Amino acid sequence: MPVHPNIVFLDFETTSKGDLDISALQALGALKTYPVSEGDEIIERSEGVEIIICNKTRITKEVLSALPRLKYIVVAATGYNNIDLDAAKARGVKVSNVRGYSTTSVVQHVYAMLLAYLNQSQTYFNETNKGKWSNNPYFAYWNSPIEELAGKAIGILGFGTIGQAVARVALTFGMKVIATHRHPERDQAQDVRFVEWETLCRESDVLTLHAPLNSSTMHIINSQSLSMMNSSAILINTARGGLIDEQALADALERNQIQAALLDVLSEEPPHIDHPLIGLPNCMITPHQAWASRQARQRLVDGIVVNIKKYLGGRHVNVVC
Structure with a gap:
């Protein structure tokens, strides 16, 4: 050569x-x-x-x-x-x-989106700039709920390098970690409980996707799996857009079947401007940048x-x- x-x-x-x-x-x-x-x-x-x-x-x-x-x-x-x-x-x-x-960058983005959503960061940034805090009679201003991560159950689909790193950070926040794994005996993890997919959907307060896209994972998030999730659940996807049936997710979000979706990937990229998920108030979308520090x-x-x-x-x- x-x-x-x-x-x-x-x-x-x-x-x-x-x-x-x-x-x-x-x-x-x-x-x-x-x-x-x-x-x-x-x-x-x-x-x-x-x-x-x-x-x-x-x-x-x-x-x-x-x-x-x-x-x-x-x-x-x-x-x-x-x-x-x-x-x-x-x-x-x-x-x-x-x-x-990209492991460190992706994990950072997962929690950046999750914390921004739970802390209502964009809402308070905008309202401060509009004078809401300045015109408030009290020293502190809030009118949207702020939630802590501690005590919540985070479910991880795909317990590879990124999934394991997400789990380590979750534990430092005091979260309970559950995950799916094809070979749980190979990657024993302290304070992580391995469960079946259906259990992961039912028990997760936050469900984050870190699986590859293949014939067995295509549209693994669909109307059936969404119906198993709690109405307060938050879905995160920084893996591949094809893991999600996007119309089914849009329908679920419009019905408030789950609380929110935080997405960095879509099935077609760049997406068409009239994509069913773009513009939904309970769907935060970033432009496939989680990996790109x-x-x-x-x-x-x-x-x-x-x-x-x-x-x-x-x-x-x-x-x-």
């Missing part, structure tokens, strides 16, 4: 807005970066390259068939459902992802560098195909 291969990063601006150190990546070969690549641009910009780096750009069977020199794909993310793995395997193209880089994005670039260095040395790490 070439010592300095041709490398293309097809959607670089999904990772960096010019605020990251990519010198180590540039040193690995002849690197070309593009802000985003769509349609015919994907093949045109990848012709003659040995290594593709992409975050969400779709690498289909058609794309792979048109790139005979392609040997390696590095997904600039943990999730890799944008790559046709069967087609890659058939053509002998290795695929790696980057793992663990500067430190997390730098760790992502560093992880890409590690993967490519290992590949150039004749090894493959973080292989998904």
Whole structure:
């Protein structure tokens, strides 16, 4: 393999807005970066390259068939459902992802949303700016309920690296932690009770999703699971939008079947402006940014560098195909 291969990063601006150190990546070969690549641009910009780096750009069977020199794909993310793995395997193209880089950032965002909602932070920020506190006869002003985390039960779907980190923070807040786990005997956790999915829905005051999206988890939040949740329950999703049947959730929120949904991901991104969840008063949506702290994005670039260095040395790490 070439010592300095041709490398293309097809959607670089999904990772960096010019605020990251990519010198180590540039040193690995002849690197070309593009802000985003769509349609015919994907093949045109990848012709003659040995290594593709992409975050969400779709690498289909058609794309792979048109790139005979392609040997390696590095997904600039943990999730890799944008790559046709069967087609890659058939053509002998290795695929790696980057793992663990966003854990701290995602966990921070989970609690940022939850605390902002329970503390009514946006409401009080707006009302202070409107003069409500200044015109209040008392030293303190509040007219919306503020809730504590202590004593509440947080249910965690997916007890991997992020789920476990969410649990550790929850325990410091004095929350009760319950979780689902495919192999509970493998990851025994003090003060965490492992339960079945139905029990998780019924007992969680806060239900947070940290599972991968696959055939068994697609729309795991649906009308049936929502009907099992408490009317005071809060749903959080920072994983994948497809975990939720969004119309079913919108219907449940409009009926106050659950208290609120705090979402960082949707099934279609960016969403259409008339998406059924956008604008609901009990649905807080952030634009898929939970993973995107500067430190997390730098760790992502560093992880890409590690993967490519290992590949150039004749090894493959973080292989998904």
